[in-house]
Amino acid sequence: MTDAPRDDRTGPVVVLAGGTGGARLARGMLDVVGADLVVVANTGDDVEMYGAYVCPDPDLCAFWLADRIDERGWGLEGDTFCVMQGLRDLGVDVWFNLGDRDLAIGLRRAERLAAGARLTDALAELTAALGVRARVLPMCDRPVRTRVRARGRWTPFQEFMIRDRAEGPVEDLAFDGIEQAVAPPEVLEAIAAARAVIVGPSNPVISIDPILGVPGIRAALRDTAAPVVAVSPVVAGEVVKGPTAAFMAWAGRTLDAAGVADHYRGLLRGLVTDEAAPALDLPVLRTDTLMTDAAARERLARETLTFALGLTA
Incomplete structure:
Protein backbone atom coordinates (compact mmCIF):
# COMPACT_ATOMS: atom_id res chain seq x y z
CA MET A 1 0.00 0.00 0.00
CA THR A 2 1.29 3.47 -0.89
CA ASP A 3 0.71 6.58 1.16
CA ALA A 4 -2.59 8.38 0.66
CA PRO A 5 -2.64 12.02 -0.42
CA ARG A 6 -2.03 14.30 2.58
CA ASP A 7 -5.19 15.85 3.97
CA ASP A 8 -6.40 16.96 7.38
CA ARG A 9 -9.66 15.08 7.03
CA THR A 10 -10.06 11.56 8.31
CA GLY A 11 -12.71 9.00 7.54
CA PRO A 12 -13.40 6.47 4.85
CA VAL A 13 -13.16 6.85 1.11
CA VAL A 14 -16.43 5.57 -0.31
CA VAL A 15 -16.60 4.13 -3.83
CA MET A 29 -8.17 2.71 -4.31
CA LEU A 30 -7.31 -0.16 -1.96
CA ASP A 31 -3.64 0.45 -2.81
CA VAL A 32 -4.06 4.13 -1.95
CA VAL A 33 -6.14 4.11 1.27
CA GLY A 34 -6.11 0.50 2.44
CA ALA A 35 -8.63 -0.36 5.15
CA ASP A 36 -10.20 3.11 4.89
CA LEU A 37 -11.91 1.99 1.68
CA VAL A 38 -15.66 1.33 1.74
CA VAL A 39 -17.30 0.00 -1.42
CA VAL A 40 -21.06 0.39 -1.78
CA ALA A 41 -22.08 -2.12 -4.43
CA ASN A 42 -25.14 -2.43 -6.65
CA THR A 43 -27.39 -5.37 -5.77
CA GLY A 44 -30.00 -4.85 -8.48
CA ASP A 45 -28.26 -7.57 -10.52
CA ASP A 46 -28.65 -10.18 -7.77
CA VAL A 47 -30.28 -13.46 -8.72
CA GLU A 48 -31.37 -16.64 -6.96
CA MET A 49 -30.13 -19.60 -8.97
CA TYR A 50 -29.43 -23.31 -8.26
CA GLY A 51 -30.53 -22.72 -4.66
CA ALA A 52 -27.83 -20.07 -4.28
CA TYR A 53 -28.15 -16.34 -3.61
CA VAL A 54 -25.80 -14.76 -6.13
CA CYS A 55 -24.57 -11.15 -5.80
CA PRO A 56 -22.63 -10.48 -9.02
CA ASP A 57 -21.47 -6.92 -8.30
CA PRO A 58 -20.60 -7.22 -4.58
CA ASP A 59 -18.82 -10.53 -5.26
CA LEU A 60 -16.96 -9.04 -8.23
CA CYS A 61 -15.71 -6.24 -5.99
CA ALA A 62 -14.74 -8.69 -3.25
CA PHE A 63 -12.83 -10.94 -5.66
CA TRP A 64 -10.96 -7.95 -7.14
CA LEU A 65 -10.09 -6.61 -3.68
CA ALA A 66 -8.81 -10.06 -2.66
CA ASP A 67 -6.75 -10.38 -5.87
CA ARG A 68 -8.73 -13.53 -6.60
CA ILE A 69 -10.54 -12.46 -9.78
CA ASP A 70 -10.29 -14.91 -12.68
CA GLU A 71 -8.77 -13.89 -16.01
CA ARG A 72 -12.29 -14.17 -17.48
CA GLY A 73 -13.07 -10.98 -15.60
CA TRP A 74 -15.61 -12.63 -13.28
CA GLY A 75 -15.63 -15.45 -10.74
CA LEU A 76 -12.81 -16.82 -8.62
CA GLU A 77 -9.42 -17.47 -10.13
CA GLY A 78 -8.96 -21.07 -11.20
CA ASP A 79 -12.47 -22.12 -10.26
CA THR A 80 -13.84 -25.35 -11.70
CA PHE A 81 -17.30 -25.93 -13.16
CA CYS A 82 -18.05 -29.54 -12.28
CA VAL A 83 -21.51 -28.79 -10.86
CA MET A 84 -22.54 -26.86 -13.97
CA GLN A 85 -21.41 -29.74 -16.16
CA GLY A 86 -23.26 -32.18 -13.94
CA LEU A 87 -26.44 -30.15 -14.33
CA ARG A 88 -26.01 -30.12 -18.11
CA ASP A 89 -25.55 -33.89 -18.05
CA LEU A 90 -28.94 -34.07 -16.32
CA GLY A 91 -30.56 -32.02 -19.05
CA VAL A 92 -30.68 -28.69 -17.22
CA ASP A 93 -30.54 -25.54 -19.36
CA VAL A 94 -27.47 -23.97 -17.75
CA TRP A 95 -27.47 -20.42 -19.10
CA PHE A 96 -26.05 -18.85 -15.92
CA ASN A 97 -22.57 -20.22 -15.24
CA LEU A 98 -21.25 -20.42 -11.69
CA GLY A 99 -17.93 -21.90 -10.68
CA ASP A 100 -17.95 -24.53 -7.95
CA ARG A 101 -16.47 -22.26 -5.26
CA ASP A 102 -18.61 -19.37 -6.48
CA LEU A 103 -21.64 -21.61 -6.08
CA ALA A 104 -20.50 -22.53 -2.56
CA ILE A 105 -20.43 -18.83 -1.66
CA GLY A 106 -23.97 -18.37 -2.99
CA LEU A 107 -25.27 -21.44 -1.18
CA ARG A 108 -23.77 -20.33 2.12
CA ARG A 109 -25.20 -16.85 1.58
CA ALA A 110 -28.68 -18.27 0.92
CA GLU A 111 -28.40 -20.31 4.11
CA ARG A 112 -27.37 -17.27 6.17
CA LEU A 113 -30.15 -15.10 4.75
CA ALA A 114 -32.74 -17.82 5.37
CA ALA A 115 -31.58 -17.90 8.99
CA GLY A 116 -32.26 -14.17 9.32
CA ALA A 117 -28.85 -12.64 8.63
CA ARG A 118 -28.64 -9.37 6.72
CA LEU A 119 -27.00 -9.31 3.31
CA THR A 120 -24.59 -6.77 4.84
CA ASP A 121 -23.48 -9.40 7.36
CA ALA A 122 -23.20 -12.16 4.76
CA LEU A 123 -20.93 -9.96 2.62
CA ALA A 124 -18.82 -9.10 5.65
CA GLU A 125 -18.31 -12.81 6.28
CA LEU A 126 -17.23 -13.30 2.65
CA THR A 127 -14.70 -10.47 2.67
CA ALA A 128 -13.31 -11.71 5.98
CA ALA A 129 -12.92 -15.22 4.53
CA LEU A 130 -11.13 -13.76 1.51
CA GLY A 131 -8.84 -11.64 3.68
CA VAL A 132 -10.09 -8.32 2.28
CA ARG A 133 -9.08 -5.31 4.38
CA ALA A 134 -11.71 -2.97 2.95
CA ARG A 135 -15.47 -3.16 3.51
CA VAL A 136 -17.90 -4.16 0.76
CA LEU A 137 -21.44 -3.08 1.61
CA PRO A 138 -24.63 -3.80 -0.32
CA MET A 139 -26.73 -0.80 -1.30
CA CYS A 140 -29.58 -2.38 0.70
CA ASP A 141 -30.41 -5.58 2.54
CA ARG A 142 -33.84 -6.15 0.99
CA PRO A 143 -34.05 -7.57 -2.56
CA VAL A 144 -34.12 -5.12 -5.47
CA ARG A 145 -34.29 -6.62 -8.94
CA THR A 146 -33.49 -4.84 -12.19
CA ARG A 147 -35.69 -5.67 -15.17
CA VAL A 148 -35.23 -4.53 -18.76
CA ARG A 149 -37.86 -4.11 -21.45
CA ALA A 150 -36.45 -4.78 -24.93
CA ARG A 151 -38.03 -6.06 -28.13
CA GLY A 152 -41.47 -5.72 -26.58
CA ARG A 153 -40.99 -7.84 -23.44
CA TRP A 154 -39.74 -7.49 -19.88
CA THR A 155 -36.76 -9.63 -18.86
CA PRO A 156 -34.83 -10.00 -15.59
CA PHE A 157 -31.47 -8.28 -15.92
CA GLN A 158 -29.28 -11.40 -15.93
CA GLU A 159 -31.40 -13.04 -18.61
CA PHE A 160 -31.25 -9.87 -20.68
CA MET A 161 -27.47 -9.76 -20.41
CA ILE A 162 -26.67 -13.45 -20.81
CA ARG A 163 -29.50 -15.19 -22.65
CA ASP A 164 -30.43 -12.22 -24.82
CA ARG A 165 -26.83 -10.96 -25.12
CA ALA A 166 -28.06 -7.46 -24.20
CA GLU A 167 -29.80 -7.16 -27.54
CA GLY A 168 -31.69 -3.88 -27.68
CA PRO A 169 -32.83 -1.32 -28.21
CA VAL A 170 -33.69 -0.74 -24.57
CA GLU A 171 -37.31 0.36 -24.24
CA ASP A 172 -37.72 0.67 -20.48
CA LEU A 173 -36.13 -0.15 -17.15
CA ALA A 174 -37.48 -1.00 -13.70
CA PHE A 175 -35.94 -1.56 -10.27
CA ASP A 176 -38.46 -3.80 -8.57
CA GLY A 177 -38.57 -3.31 -4.80
CA ILE A 178 -36.59 -0.06 -4.76
CA GLU A 179 -39.35 1.89 -3.01
CA GLN A 180 -39.35 -0.54 -0.08
CA ALA A 181 -35.56 -0.77 0.13
CA VAL A 182 -33.70 0.68 3.09
CA ALA A 183 -30.06 1.69 3.05
CA PRO A 184 -28.02 -0.20 5.66
CA PRO A 185 -26.92 2.10 8.49
CA GLU A 186 -23.32 1.22 7.66
CA VAL A 187 -23.75 2.78 4.21
CA LEU A 188 -25.26 6.02 5.53
CA GLU A 189 -22.65 6.26 8.28
CA ALA A 190 -19.79 5.75 5.82
CA ILE A 191 -21.11 8.46 3.48
CA ALA A 192 -21.67 10.89 6.37
CA ALA A 193 -18.15 10.33 7.73
CA ALA A 194 -16.39 10.12 4.36
CA ARG A 195 -13.50 12.32 3.33
CA ALA A 196 -14.42 11.64 -0.31
CA VAL A 197 -17.09 9.76 -2.25
CA ILE A 198 -16.13 8.44 -5.66
CA VAL A 199 -18.73 7.28 -8.16
CA GLY A 200 -16.89 4.56 -10.07
CA PRO A 201 -16.67 4.31 -13.87
CA SER A 202 -19.69 2.03 -13.86
CA ASN A 203 -22.78 2.07 -16.05
CA PRO A 204 -24.62 5.15 -14.70
CA VAL A 205 -28.06 3.72 -15.51
CA ILE A 206 -27.97 0.06 -14.49
CA SER A 207 -25.10 0.03 -11.97
CA ILE A 208 -25.25 3.38 -10.17
CA ASP A 209 -28.91 4.40 -10.51
CA PRO A 210 -30.09 1.46 -8.37
CA ILE A 211 -27.74 2.63 -5.59
CA LEU A 212 -28.94 6.22 -5.88
CA GLY A 213 -32.55 5.00 -5.97
CA VAL A 214 -32.41 3.40 -2.52
CA PRO A 215 -34.31 5.77 -0.21
CA GLY A 216 -31.85 7.76 1.87
CA ILE A 217 -28.70 7.36 -0.21
CA ARG A 218 -29.16 10.29 -2.59
CA ALA A 219 -30.02 12.54 0.37
CA ALA A 220 -26.94 11.28 2.24
CA LEU A 221 -24.74 12.16 -0.74
CA ARG A 222 -26.22 15.65 -0.88
CA ASP A 223 -25.81 16.18 2.86
CA THR A 224 -22.28 14.84 3.29
CA ALA A 225 -19.45 17.33 3.71
CA ALA A 226 -17.29 15.07 1.55
CA PRO A 227 -16.77 15.96 -2.11
CA VAL A 228 -18.62 13.61 -4.48
CA VAL A 229 -16.66 12.99 -7.67
CA ALA A 230 -17.50 10.67 -10.59
CA VAL A 231 -15.14 8.91 -12.96
CA SER A 232 -16.59 8.73 -16.45
CA PRO A 233 -17.00 5.21 -17.88
CA VAL A 234 -16.51 6.61 -21.40
CA VAL A 235 -12.93 6.03 -22.57
CA ALA A 236 -11.73 7.55 -25.85
CA GLY A 237 -15.33 8.17 -26.81
CA GLU A 238 -16.37 4.55 -26.29
CA VAL A 239 -17.35 2.11 -23.55
CA VAL A 240 -14.72 -0.46 -22.63
CA LYS A 241 -17.21 -3.18 -21.72
CA GLY A 242 -20.94 -3.67 -21.35
CA PRO A 243 -24.15 -2.07 -22.67
CA THR A 244 -23.59 1.43 -21.26
CA ALA A 245 -24.21 3.06 -24.64
CA ALA A 246 -27.64 1.46 -25.03
CA PHE A 247 -28.79 2.44 -21.54
CA MET A 248 -27.42 5.97 -21.79
CA ALA A 249 -29.31 6.36 -25.06
CA TRP A 250 -32.51 5.13 -23.38
CA ALA A 251 -31.95 7.67 -20.58
CA GLY A 252 -31.53 10.46 -23.14
CA ARG A 253 -27.86 11.06 -22.28
CA THR A 254 -24.99 11.60 -24.66
CA LEU A 255 -22.14 9.11 -24.47
CA ASP A 256 -19.53 11.55 -23.24
CA ALA A 257 -18.44 13.50 -20.18
CA ALA A 258 -21.34 15.93 -20.57
CA GLY A 259 -23.85 13.07 -20.61
CA VAL A 260 -22.35 11.50 -17.49
CA ALA A 261 -22.28 14.84 -15.64
CA ASP A 262 -25.86 15.54 -16.67
CA HIS A 263 -26.96 12.13 -15.40
CA TYR A 264 -25.50 12.87 -11.96
CA ARG A 265 -26.61 16.50 -11.92
CA GLY A 266 -27.05 17.89 -8.43
CA LEU A 267 -24.72 15.32 -6.80
CA LEU A 268 -21.23 15.97 -8.13
CA ARG A 269 -18.51 18.34 -7.03
CA GLY A 270 -16.25 17.24 -9.92
CA LEU A 271 -15.76 14.82 -12.81
CA VAL A 272 -12.78 12.76 -13.96
CA THR A 273 -12.59 12.13 -17.71
CA ASP A 274 -10.11 11.58 -20.52
CA GLU A 275 -11.88 14.12 -22.74
CA ALA A 276 -10.06 17.29 -23.72
CA ALA A 277 -11.74 20.41 -22.26
CA PRO A 278 -15.33 19.18 -21.92
CA ALA A 279 -17.75 22.09 -21.55
CA LEU A 280 -19.07 21.43 -18.04
CA ASP A 281 -20.22 23.65 -15.22
CA LEU A 282 -18.14 21.81 -12.61
CA PRO A 283 -14.43 21.17 -12.05
CA VAL A 284 -12.86 18.54 -14.32
CA LEU A 285 -9.75 16.42 -14.00
CA ARG A 286 -8.55 15.25 -17.37
CA THR A 287 -6.42 12.12 -17.19
CA ASP A 288 -6.00 8.67 -18.70
CA THR A 289 -8.94 6.65 -17.32
CA LEU A 290 -8.10 3.29 -18.94
CA MET A 291 -7.16 0.81 -16.20
CA THR A 292 -5.04 -1.73 -18.05
CA ASP A 293 -3.02 -3.01 -15.10
CA ALA A 294 -2.38 -2.56 -11.39
CA ALA A 295 -0.21 0.52 -11.88
CA ALA A 296 -2.90 2.20 -13.99
CA ARG A 297 -5.58 1.37 -11.42
CA GLU A 298 -3.53 2.79 -8.57
CA ARG A 299 -2.61 5.92 -10.57
CA LEU A 300 -6.21 6.68 -11.50
CA ALA A 301 -7.38 6.08 -7.93
CA ARG A 302 -4.66 8.34 -6.52
CA GLU A 303 -5.29 11.13 -9.03
CA THR A 304 -9.04 10.92 -8.49
CA LEU A 305 -8.72 11.08 -4.71
CA THR A 306 -6.21 13.96 -4.86
CA PHE A 307 -8.59 15.82 -7.17
CA ALA A 308 -11.55 15.19 -4.86
CA LEU A 309 -9.72 16.26 -1.72
CA GLY A 310 -8.58 19.41 -3.48
CA LEU A 311 -12.19 20.37 -3.99
CA THR A 312 -12.70 20.65 -0.23
CA ALA A 313 -10.31 23.58 0.01
Whole structure:
Protein backbone atom coordinates (compact mmCIF):
# COMPACT_ATOMS: atom_id res chain seq x y z
CA MET A 1 0.00 0.00 0.00
CA THR A 2 1.29 3.47 -0.89
CA ASP A 3 0.71 6.58 1.16
CA ALA A 4 -2.59 8.38 0.66
CA PRO A 5 -2.64 12.02 -0.42
CA ARG A 6 -2.03 14.30 2.58
CA ASP A 7 -5.19 15.85 3.97
CA ASP A 8 -6.40 16.96 7.38
CA ARG A 9 -9.66 15.08 7.03
CA THR A 10 -10.06 11.56 8.31
CA GLY A 11 -12.71 9.00 7.54
CA PRO A 12 -13.40 6.47 4.85
CA VAL A 13 -13.16 6.85 1.11
CA VAL A 14 -16.43 5.57 -0.31
CA VAL A 15 -16.60 4.13 -3.83
CA LEU A 16 -19.98 3.46 -5.44
CA ALA A 17 -19.47 0.51 -7.74
CA GLY A 18 -21.12 -1.90 -10.10
CA GLY A 19 -19.53 -3.97 -12.84
CA THR A 20 -15.90 -4.26 -13.85
CA GLY A 21 -15.05 -0.55 -14.04
CA GLY A 22 -16.14 0.15 -10.50
CA ALA A 23 -14.44 -2.97 -9.17
CA ARG A 24 -11.16 -2.10 -10.86
CA LEU A 25 -11.16 1.43 -9.48
CA ALA A 26 -11.97 0.05 -6.03
CA ARG A 27 -8.94 -2.24 -6.31
CA GLY A 28 -6.76 0.72 -7.21
CA MET A 29 -8.17 2.71 -4.31
CA LEU A 30 -7.31 -0.16 -1.96
CA ASP A 31 -3.64 0.45 -2.81
CA VAL A 32 -4.06 4.13 -1.95
CA VAL A 33 -6.14 4.11 1.27
CA GLY A 34 -6.11 0.50 2.44
CA ALA A 35 -8.63 -0.36 5.15
CA ASP A 36 -10.20 3.11 4.89
CA LEU A 37 -11.91 1.99 1.68
CA VAL A 38 -15.66 1.33 1.74
CA VAL A 39 -17.30 0.00 -1.42
CA VAL A 40 -21.06 0.39 -1.78
CA ALA A 41 -22.08 -2.12 -4.43
CA ASN A 42 -25.14 -2.43 -6.65
CA THR A 43 -27.39 -5.37 -5.77
CA GLY A 44 -30.00 -4.85 -8.48
CA ASP A 45 -28.26 -7.57 -10.52
CA ASP A 46 -28.65 -10.18 -7.77
CA VAL A 47 -30.28 -13.46 -8.72
CA GLU A 48 -31.37 -16.64 -6.96
CA MET A 49 -30.13 -19.60 -8.97
CA TYR A 50 -29.43 -23.31 -8.26
CA GLY A 51 -30.53 -22.72 -4.66
CA ALA A 52 -27.83 -20.07 -4.28
CA TYR A 53 -28.15 -16.34 -3.61
CA VAL A 54 -25.80 -14.76 -6.13
CA CYS A 55 -24.57 -11.15 -5.80
CA PRO A 56 -22.63 -10.48 -9.02
CA ASP A 57 -21.47 -6.92 -8.30
CA PRO A 58 -20.60 -7.22 -4.58
CA ASP A 59 -18.82 -10.53 -5.26
CA LEU A 60 -16.96 -9.04 -8.23
CA CYS A 61 -15.71 -6.24 -5.99
CA ALA A 62 -14.74 -8.69 -3.25
CA PHE A 63 -12.83 -10.94 -5.66
CA TRP A 64 -10.96 -7.95 -7.14
CA LEU A 65 -10.09 -6.61 -3.68
CA ALA A 66 -8.81 -10.06 -2.66
CA ASP A 67 -6.75 -10.38 -5.87
CA ARG A 68 -8.73 -13.53 -6.60
CA ILE A 69 -10.54 -12.46 -9.78
CA ASP A 70 -10.29 -14.91 -12.68
CA GLU A 71 -8.77 -13.89 -16.01
CA ARG A 72 -12.29 -14.17 -17.48
CA GLY A 73 -13.07 -10.98 -15.60
CA TRP A 74 -15.61 -12.63 -13.28
CA GLY A 75 -15.63 -15.45 -10.74
CA LEU A 76 -12.81 -16.82 -8.62
CA GLU A 77 -9.42 -17.47 -10.13
CA GLY A 78 -8.96 -21.07 -11.20
CA ASP A 79 -12.47 -22.12 -10.26
CA THR A 80 -13.84 -25.35 -11.70
CA PHE A 81 -17.30 -25.93 -13.16
CA CYS A 82 -18.05 -29.54 -12.28
CA VAL A 83 -21.51 -28.79 -10.86
CA MET A 84 -22.54 -26.86 -13.97
CA GLN A 85 -21.41 -29.74 -16.16
CA GLY A 86 -23.26 -32.18 -13.94
CA LEU A 87 -26.44 -30.15 -14.33
CA ARG A 88 -26.01 -30.12 -18.11
CA ASP A 89 -25.55 -33.89 -18.05
CA LEU A 90 -28.94 -34.07 -16.32
CA GLY A 91 -30.56 -32.02 -19.05
CA VAL A 92 -30.68 -28.69 -17.22
CA ASP A 93 -30.54 -25.54 -19.36
CA VAL A 94 -27.47 -23.97 -17.75
CA TRP A 95 -27.47 -20.42 -19.10
CA PHE A 96 -26.05 -18.85 -15.92
CA ASN A 97 -22.57 -20.22 -15.24
CA LEU A 98 -21.25 -20.42 -11.69
CA GLY A 99 -17.93 -21.90 -10.68
CA ASP A 100 -17.95 -24.53 -7.95
CA ARG A 101 -16.47 -22.26 -5.26
CA ASP A 102 -18.61 -19.37 -6.48
CA LEU A 103 -21.64 -21.61 -6.08
CA ALA A 104 -20.50 -22.53 -2.56
CA ILE A 105 -20.43 -18.83 -1.66
CA GLY A 106 -23.97 -18.37 -2.99
CA LEU A 107 -25.27 -21.44 -1.18
CA ARG A 108 -23.77 -20.33 2.12
CA ARG A 109 -25.20 -16.85 1.58
CA ALA A 110 -28.68 -18.27 0.92
CA GLU A 111 -28.40 -20.31 4.11
CA ARG A 112 -27.37 -17.27 6.17
CA LEU A 113 -30.15 -15.10 4.75
CA ALA A 114 -32.74 -17.82 5.37
CA ALA A 115 -31.58 -17.90 8.99
CA GLY A 116 -32.26 -14.17 9.32
CA ALA A 117 -28.85 -12.64 8.63
CA ARG A 118 -28.64 -9.37 6.72
CA LEU A 119 -27.00 -9.31 3.31
CA THR A 120 -24.59 -6.77 4.84
CA ASP A 121 -23.48 -9.40 7.36
CA ALA A 122 -23.20 -12.16 4.76
CA LEU A 123 -20.93 -9.96 2.62
CA ALA A 124 -18.82 -9.10 5.65
CA GLU A 125 -18.31 -12.81 6.28
CA LEU A 126 -17.23 -13.30 2.65
CA THR A 127 -14.70 -10.47 2.67
CA ALA A 128 -13.31 -11.71 5.98
CA ALA A 129 -12.92 -15.22 4.53
CA LEU A 130 -11.13 -13.76 1.51
CA GLY A 131 -8.84 -11.64 3.68
CA VAL A 132 -10.09 -8.32 2.28
CA ARG A 133 -9.08 -5.31 4.38
CA ALA A 134 -11.71 -2.97 2.95
CA ARG A 135 -15.47 -3.16 3.51
CA VAL A 136 -17.90 -4.16 0.76
CA LEU A 137 -21.44 -3.08 1.61
CA PRO A 138 -24.63 -3.80 -0.32
CA MET A 139 -26.73 -0.80 -1.30
CA CYS A 140 -29.58 -2.38 0.70
CA ASP A 141 -30.41 -5.58 2.54
CA ARG A 142 -33.84 -6.15 0.99
CA PRO A 143 -34.05 -7.57 -2.56
CA VAL A 144 -34.12 -5.12 -5.47
CA ARG A 145 -34.29 -6.62 -8.94
CA THR A 146 -33.49 -4.84 -12.19
CA ARG A 147 -35.69 -5.67 -15.17
CA VAL A 148 -35.23 -4.53 -18.76
CA ARG A 149 -37.86 -4.11 -21.45
CA ALA A 150 -36.45 -4.78 -24.93
CA ARG A 151 -38.03 -6.06 -28.13
CA GLY A 152 -41.47 -5.72 -26.58
CA ARG A 153 -40.99 -7.84 -23.44
CA TRP A 154 -39.74 -7.49 -19.88
CA THR A 155 -36.76 -9.63 -18.86
CA PRO A 156 -34.83 -10.00 -15.59
CA PHE A 157 -31.47 -8.28 -15.92
CA GLN A 158 -29.28 -11.40 -15.93
CA GLU A 159 -31.40 -13.04 -18.61
CA PHE A 160 -31.25 -9.87 -20.68
CA MET A 161 -27.47 -9.76 -20.41
CA ILE A 162 -26.67 -13.45 -20.81
CA ARG A 163 -29.50 -15.19 -22.65
CA ASP A 164 -30.43 -12.22 -24.82
CA ARG A 165 -26.83 -10.96 -25.12
CA ALA A 166 -28.06 -7.46 -24.20
CA GLU A 167 -29.80 -7.16 -27.54
CA GLY A 168 -31.69 -3.88 -27.68
CA PRO A 169 -32.83 -1.32 -28.21
CA VAL A 170 -33.69 -0.74 -24.57
CA GLU A 171 -37.31 0.36 -24.24
CA ASP A 172 -37.72 0.67 -20.48
CA LEU A 173 -36.13 -0.15 -17.15
CA ALA A 174 -37.48 -1.00 -13.70
CA PHE A 175 -35.94 -1.56 -10.27
CA ASP A 176 -38.46 -3.80 -8.57
CA GLY A 177 -38.57 -3.31 -4.80
CA ILE A 178 -36.59 -0.06 -4.76
CA GLU A 179 -39.35 1.89 -3.01
CA GLN A 180 -39.35 -0.54 -0.08
CA ALA A 181 -35.56 -0.77 0.13
CA VAL A 182 -33.70 0.68 3.09
CA ALA A 183 -30.06 1.69 3.05
CA PRO A 184 -28.02 -0.20 5.66
CA PRO A 185 -26.92 2.10 8.49
CA GLU A 186 -23.32 1.22 7.66
CA VAL A 187 -23.75 2.78 4.21
CA LEU A 188 -25.26 6.02 5.53
CA GLU A 189 -22.65 6.26 8.28
CA ALA A 190 -19.79 5.75 5.82
CA ILE A 191 -21.11 8.46 3.48
CA ALA A 192 -21.67 10.89 6.37
CA ALA A 193 -18.15 10.33 7.73
CA ALA A 194 -16.39 10.12 4.36
CA ARG A 195 -13.50 12.32 3.33
CA ALA A 196 -14.42 11.64 -0.31
CA VAL A 197 -17.09 9.76 -2.25
CA ILE A 198 -16.13 8.44 -5.66
CA VAL A 199 -18.73 7.28 -8.16
CA GLY A 200 -16.89 4.56 -10.07
CA PRO A 201 -16.67 4.31 -13.87
CA SER A 202 -19.69 2.03 -13.86
CA ASN A 203 -22.78 2.07 -16.05
CA PRO A 204 -24.62 5.15 -14.70
CA VAL A 205 -28.06 3.72 -15.51
CA ILE A 206 -27.97 0.06 -14.49
CA SER A 207 -25.10 0.03 -11.97
CA ILE A 208 -25.25 3.38 -10.17
CA ASP A 209 -28.91 4.40 -10.51
CA PRO A 210 -30.09 1.46 -8.37
CA ILE A 211 -27.74 2.63 -5.59
CA LEU A 212 -28.94 6.22 -5.88
CA GLY A 213 -32.55 5.00 -5.97
CA VAL A 214 -32.41 3.40 -2.52
CA PRO A 215 -34.31 5.77 -0.21
CA GLY A 216 -31.85 7.76 1.87
CA ILE A 217 -28.70 7.36 -0.21
CA ARG A 218 -29.16 10.29 -2.59
CA ALA A 219 -30.02 12.54 0.37
CA ALA A 220 -26.94 11.28 2.24
CA LEU A 221 -24.74 12.16 -0.74
CA ARG A 222 -26.22 15.65 -0.88
CA ASP A 223 -25.81 16.18 2.86
CA THR A 224 -22.28 14.84 3.29
CA ALA A 225 -19.45 17.33 3.71
CA ALA A 226 -17.29 15.07 1.55
CA PRO A 227 -16.77 15.96 -2.11
CA VAL A 228 -18.62 13.61 -4.48
CA VAL A 229 -16.66 12.99 -7.67
CA ALA A 230 -17.50 10.67 -10.59
CA VAL A 231 -15.14 8.91 -12.96
CA SER A 232 -16.59 8.73 -16.45
CA PRO A 233 -17.00 5.21 -17.88
CA VAL A 234 -16.51 6.61 -21.40
CA VAL A 235 -12.93 6.03 -22.57
CA ALA A 236 -11.73 7.55 -25.85
CA GLY A 237 -15.33 8.17 -26.81
CA GLU A 238 -16.37 4.55 -26.29
CA VAL A 239 -17.35 2.11 -23.55
CA VAL A 240 -14.72 -0.46 -22.63
CA LYS A 241 -17.21 -3.18 -21.72
CA GLY A 242 -20.94 -3.67 -21.35
CA PRO A 243 -24.15 -2.07 -22.67
CA THR A 244 -23.59 1.43 -21.26
CA ALA A 245 -24.21 3.06 -24.64
CA ALA A 246 -27.64 1.46 -25.03
CA PHE A 247 -28.79 2.44 -21.54
CA MET A 248 -27.42 5.97 -21.79
CA ALA A 249 -29.31 6.36 -25.06
CA TRP A 250 -32.51 5.13 -23.38
CA ALA A 251 -31.95 7.67 -20.58
CA GLY A 252 -31.53 10.46 -23.14
CA ARG A 253 -27.86 11.06 -22.28
CA THR A 254 -24.99 11.60 -24.66
CA LEU A 255 -22.14 9.11 -24.47
CA ASP A 256 -19.53 11.55 -23.24
CA ALA A 257 -18.44 13.50 -20.18
CA ALA A 258 -21.34 15.93 -20.57
CA GLY A 259 -23.85 13.07 -20.61
CA VAL A 260 -22.35 11.50 -17.49
CA ALA A 261 -22.28 14.84 -15.64
CA ASP A 262 -25.86 15.54 -16.67
CA HIS A 263 -26.96 12.13 -15.40
CA TYR A 264 -25.50 12.87 -11.96
CA ARG A 265 -26.61 16.50 -11.92
CA GLY A 266 -27.05 17.89 -8.43
CA LEU A 267 -24.72 15.32 -6.80
CA LEU A 268 -21.23 15.97 -8.13
CA ARG A 269 -18.51 18.34 -7.03
CA GLY A 270 -16.25 17.24 -9.92
CA LEU A 271 -15.76 14.82 -12.81
CA VAL A 272 -12.78 12.76 -13.96
CA THR A 273 -12.59 12.13 -17.71
CA ASP A 274 -10.11 11.58 -20.52
CA GLU A 275 -11.88 14.12 -22.74
CA ALA A 276 -10.06 17.29 -23.72
CA ALA A 277 -11.74 20.41 -22.26
CA PRO A 278 -15.33 19.18 -21.92
CA ALA A 279 -17.75 22.09 -21.55
CA LEU A 280 -19.07 21.43 -18.04
CA ASP A 281 -20.22 23.65 -15.22
CA LEU A 282 -18.14 21.81 -12.61
CA PRO A 283 -14.43 21.17 -12.05
CA VAL A 284 -12.86 18.54 -14.32
CA LEU A 285 -9.75 16.42 -14.00
CA ARG A 286 -8.55 15.25 -17.37
CA THR A 287 -6.42 12.12 -17.19
CA ASP A 288 -6.00 8.67 -18.70
CA THR A 289 -8.94 6.65 -17.32
CA LEU A 290 -8.10 3.29 -18.94
CA MET A 291 -7.16 0.81 -16.20
CA THR A 292 -5.04 -1.73 -18.05
CA ASP A 293 -3.02 -3.01 -15.10
CA ALA A 294 -2.38 -2.56 -11.39
CA ALA A 295 -0.21 0.52 -11.88
CA ALA A 296 -2.90 2.20 -13.99
CA ARG A 297 -5.58 1.37 -11.42
CA GLU A 298 -3.53 2.79 -8.57
CA ARG A 299 -2.61 5.92 -10.57
CA LEU A 300 -6.21 6.68 -11.50
CA ALA A 301 -7.38 6.08 -7.93
CA ARG A 302 -4.66 8.34 -6.52
CA GLU A 303 -5.29 11.13 -9.03
CA THR A 304 -9.04 10.92 -8.49
CA LEU A 305 -8.72 11.08 -4.71
CA THR A 306 -6.21 13.96 -4.86
CA PHE A 307 -8.59 15.82 -7.17
CA ALA A 308 -11.55 15.19 -4.86
CA LEU A 309 -9.72 16.26 -1.72
CA GLY A 310 -8.58 19.41 -3.48
CA LEU A 311 -12.19 20.37 -3.99
CA THR A 312 -12.70 20.65 -0.23
CA ALA A 313 -10.31 23.58 0.01
